[in-house]
Amino acid sequence: MDTHGEKTKDRVVDTFPVGMRVLLLDDDRICIKIVTKMLKDCQYEVTISRRAQEALIMLREDKNRFDIVLTDLHMPDMDGLKLLEILGLEMGLPVVMMSSDDGEQVIMKGIIYGACDYLVKPVRKEAIKYLWQHVIRKKSNDFKEIGELGSVDDMVVKLIKQCDINHAYNVTARNNENTKSSKKRKDDDDDGGETTGIALYREKKQRFHWTVELNEKFVTAVTQLGRDKAVPKKILEVMQEMNVAGITRENIASHLQVKEYILAKNVSEATVNLRLLNVALLCRNTGCIFKSIIVTFHGGRSKKSKNQYLRNLRY
DNA sequence: GCCGCAATAT
């Protein structure tokens, strides 16, 4: 038992939409059917209605019965925009519009009237998957207005509580910092493209790119320090003095590690075998030329591959 | 808490 609290936080966030209550409103049966299926696949709790008036009655009875409303723009018994006004203003519910009309004007209008989002039909599963974010955003805005916003962590907890959802993981669980060590990290992901993530508290991390120039600075730093003083932390300091921003110790450690392999310092043949592909690529991309490299293959990769790597290497 | 290293993930 050791401590890795932040993983737990991610888990809460990842599983958050479970049980979120969605009111789906559309006069088209087929659309209802398709979208319902998608919603359920994403573990939302779905209530459907085919008439705006009916929906309105339900909502007026108990406006806390739903977390979000997903509605078609065009409905026979009421203009979707009108409904939007009522729901958004009167009840403060997040409303997402759907329509096959993808005209810019129409979309703008929907947004101006207060829609959180505008989904052009056919609705993609991706959009449904991240529907819950609108609920969060809306509530998070409410917090901001009241000036109740604490740390991000606090906010997450508050929002989750506010939403009153029976998600799979206890909110409190994340406060007891306990996670098993030596655990395979394997979460959901049946999705093809993801990337939408949770912009609120999980920034999309961008990868560090080792350009020729950066690599030169790296080499300079290492040389300057002397090979045995050149540890990631020191290299980082030196590079930062050289005006390299946005680089972390880990970036350097990783880079250094690959370089170490190239210098073939004490590494086993098996290791070189595993790393060779990466090494070759690094050489190519940074224009490095190395004096020596151990190249031995034992099983695993084919000879054809080996020869290709060799051709790409300049040493 | 950082280091090097290897394995594995993204």
Next chain:
DNA sequence: AATATTGCGG
């Protein structure tokens, strides 16, 4: 394809 992350012994 090109790193990034993780786990472990030191």
